[in-house]
Amino acid sequence: MHCSGLDFAELLAMKIVVDVFIEAGCMGVMELVLESNSRVVLNWIVNPIARPRVWWETFLKLDRAARLVGKLSFYHIERVDNSMEALLAKEGANRTEIFKAWW
Known part of the structure; x- marks a missing residue:
């Protein structure tokens, strides 16, 4: 199985959300x-x-958090050619600290 940095960035993004x-x-x-x-x-x-x-520990953390949420759905959307999205995902995966904000 091939695991890319983009896959891990997507997983981390879901965990942060x-x-x-x-x-x-x-x-x-x-x-x-x-x-x-x-x-x-x-x-x-x-x-x-x-x-x-x-990445097992990250999956366990996501699973625990998902159980707390209760009503949680995952959907696939088609990939749109967006090089900025890919760049930001790669940069986010390489950060030492995660920044979260909501308004």
Whole structure:
């Protein structure tokens, strides 16, 4: 199985979104819908056996947070050729600290 930095960046982005949703106090108030253009990452989320072991701890954290949210759905959206998105995902994966903000 091939695991790319973009896949890990997508996984981390999902984890951060779930964390922000929880921190904002939205649990039980509304459903969280996560859209991804990565069929690979979505497959990992629904099929734990397919998950790369190198990122196992991140998957466990996402699973725990997802259980707290309760109403959580994942959907695949088609990839649009967006080089800026890819660049930002790569840069985000290489950061030593994660910045989160919501208004």
